[in-house]
Amino acid sequence: MTFTPLRADDPRAGSPLSRTPGAMRMLLRRPLAVAGMIVIAFLALVAAAAPLIAPYGPAEQLFEGLTIEGAPLPPNSQFLLGTDLLGRDLLSRLIYGARTSLVIGIVANGIAVSIGAFVGIVAGFFRGFLATVLMRFTDLMMAFPALLLAIVLAALFRPSLWIVALVIALVNWVQVARVIYTETRSLTEREFIAAERAIGAGRTRILVHHILPHIVPTIIVWGTLGISTTVLLEATLSFVGIGVRPPTPSWGNMIFENQSYFISAPWLVFFPGVCILALALAFNLVGDALREVLDPTQKGRY
Amino acid sequence: MLAYLARRLVQSVLILFGVSVITFALLYILPADPAQQIAGRSANAATLASVREQLGLDRPFHEQYWRYITHLAEGDLGRSYLQKTEVSTLIASRLPASLQLMVGAIFCELFLGLSLGVLAALRRGRVTDRLLMLLSFTVISAPQFVVGILLLYVFAVKLGWFPIGGYGTFSHLVLPSLTLGLLGAGWYARMMRSSMLDVLHQDYIRTARAKGVARAGVVLRHALPNALLPIIAMIGIDIGLFMSGIVVVESVFGWPGIGQLAWQAIQRVDIPIIMGVTLVSAVAIVLGNLLADLIAPLIDPRIKVR
Numbered sequence: 001m002t003f004t005p006l007r008a009d010d011p012r013a014g015s016p017l018s019r020t021p022g023a024m025r026m027l028l029r030r031p032l033a034v035a036g037m038i039v040i041a042f043l044a045l046v047a048a049a050a051p052l053i054a055p056y057g058p059a060e061q062l063f064e065g066l067t068i069e070g071a072p073l074p075p076n077s078q079f080l081l082g083t084d085l086l087g088r089d090l091l092s093r094l095i096y097g098a099r100t101s102l103v104i105g106i107v108a109n110g111i112a113v114s115i116g117a118f119v120g121i122v123a124g125f126f127r128g129f130l131a132t133v134l135m136r137f138t139d140l141m142m143a144f145p146a147l148l149l150a151i152v153l154a155a156l157f158r159p160s161l162w163i164v165a166l167v168i169a170l171v172n173w174v175q176v177a178r179v180i181y182t183e184t185r186s187l188t189e190r191e192f193i194a195a196e197r198a199i200g201a202g203r204t205r206i207l208v209h210h211i212l213p214h215i216v217p218t219i220i221v222w223g224t225l226g227i228s229t230t231v232l233l234e235a236t237l238s239f240v241g242i243g244v245r246p247p248t249p250s251w252g253n254m255i256f257e258n259q260s261y262f263i264s265a266p267w268l269v270f271f272p273g274v275c276i277l278a279l280a281l282a283f284n285l286v287g288d289a290l291r292e293v294l295d296p297t298q299k300g301r302y
Numbered sequence: 303m304l305a306y307l308a309r310r311l312v313q314s315v316l317i318l319f320g321v322s323v324i325t326f327a328l329l330y331i332l333p334a335d336p337a338q339q340i341a342g343r344s345a346n347a348a349t350l351a352s353v354r355e356q357l358g359l360d361r362p363f364h365e366q367y368w369r370y371i372t373h374l375a376e377g378d379l380g381r382s383y384l385q386k387t388e389v390s391t392l393i394a395s396r397l398p399a400s401l402q403l404m405v406g407a408i409f410c411e412l413f414l415g416l417s418l419g420v421l422a423a424l425r426r427g428r429v430t431d432r433l434l435m436l437l438s439f440t441v442i443s444a445p446q447f448v449v450g451i452l453l454l455y456v457f458a459v460k461l462g463w464f465p466i467g468g469y470g471t472f473s474h475l476v477l478p479s480l481t482l483g484l485l486g487a488g489w490y491a492r493m494m495r496s497s498m499l500d501v502l503h504q505d506y507i508r509t510a511r512a513k514g515v516a517r518a519g520v521v522l523r524h525a526l527p528n529a530l531l532p533i534i535a536m537i538g539i540d541i542g543l544f545m546s547g548i549v550v551v552e553s554v555f556g557w558p559g560i561g562q563l564a565w566q567a568i569q570r571v572d573i574p575i576i577m578g579v580t581l582v583s584a585v586a587i588v589l590g591n592l593l594a595d596l597i598a599p600l601i602d603p604r605i606k607v608r
Contacts, residue, residue, distance in 0.1 A: 032436065136316075136317075136320075137320075139313075139317055140317050140320040140321060140324070142542070142587070142591075143317050143318070143321050143584045143587050143588050143591075144321060144324075144325075144580070144583075144584065144587075145542065145545035145546050145549075145580065145583040145584070145587065146542070146546045147545075147546035147547075147549050147550070148545070148546070148549065148564060148576075148579070148580055148583065149580075151549070151565075151568055152325070152328055152329070152332075152568065152576065152580075153328070155332065155334070155568060156328060156331065156332055228443055232443070232445050235445045235447075236445060236446070236447065236550060239445070239447045239550070240549070240550070240553065240565065252445075255447065255448065255451070259447075259451060262451055262454075262455060263455070263459050266455055269448065269451050269452075269455075270452070273444075273445065273448035273451070273452065276444075276445050276448065277440070277443055277444050277445070277448065280443035280444075280445075281439060281440055281443035284439050284442060284443050285439060288439070
């Protein structure tokens, strides 16, 4: 067997996959990314341990949770973040709401990235008629006002938690598909792919060994950044009253239920709002850092 | 260029046609019955049937769609089921309010986004830069309804600087425009920073410095115009963001635009209005993208049309 040294520009010399462990170390050197990861870990822990740490049940309407006139209580020593219009403990509802947001965020974005990656890779790698049809369809989806589409879809299926996740995925896969399509396409035009073809590698081999490893970083980045978009869309849908249905607590529907009282009871909007912001921001910070670490050439608006 | 324009126009029309088919199909399979909404809950089966016949709702899908699209070709968007008014009249009466809001939002995003982006680029790596970038991410990650409610609480309820809701004067416009524009401002700040950093490393900037142009002159006259090029093309794309944003922002501030119109129509299953607003939004988004693609090569000759 003869020894052939790898050239620096050989894809095997530094495939994006082999860079991943190093990327993790680089990520830990960025304070903002670390802060984001801490927030995510904290909220995930809170969601997982919800029944253990919540002082009250999420749907428990407490007699002492309302004033004599029936108004919600501001934050105090018994109810740390106050109570809502029905005398329920806001902190407990926020803790259970973390479950809703995280589950929908991860599931919906997982589906969206899977659809997007599948469509993008198929269209970018196989080209031809199929590619044209798929990419024209994504163009079409881009022309829909996203929120209107989500609202119509959510109205169409009576929303449960999973349906909301599905609706969000059906709206959010488009951007991922476009990014991955562009990337796959430019990869197939690179010289090392032509070289593989020339030495007789089959389509499957090229796809699995050479295209997919280069797409993985993009999928990781979108798998993270996209959760933030998903969390925001879930909150917005719940805020207009067609997302997660009460009494299941979601940070968005808590604001929906209480918004008309925000002048006399601002904490009912403020605390859930801060939670949504914290979760979305955390995923954005980690995702952005991942993008810079995994692919330093990518810039701008995703 | 002309051939490119023609091809893009044909593409745009096809996309709009596709949007109309899909929206119509989605609304067709909607489980809520518009006849029930019109005739009221106590209506008997015979009344419901006659309402359906009157509106043509008993016809098969392709016949209903064909009727809609042939009327649309004549500029007729149909009549609202509940308000008995032409949809085009309703949209036309609401559009100015929404346009006002969007113009205000564009102003906010450009003013805040571009100036903060330039500032961050000039202070690259320092505390100001770090804080501004964190701020821009915070704004991007904030749900618009929360931003709207908080702005309302602080600046209208507590400080009393602006009215709590309503429409008409300039002071009514400030908070809703800010709410709609902040998201874009976050994006623009990030893009402007990276665009500015790219330009500041170019040779012609070094040349300008070397020949003794003052720092302010270099930034304003040499770097800024070039850094703005890639940004301007993005404005067209913002229309998509706005079309989603106005539904929420208008509902928070009670702004009488097409976002509110659409939202009320969705709740009442007033299908012709939903259809009309979706189509108008799609036209706006497609035009915005078209404009973005057409402007880009005009302002930057290095970009070639495909």
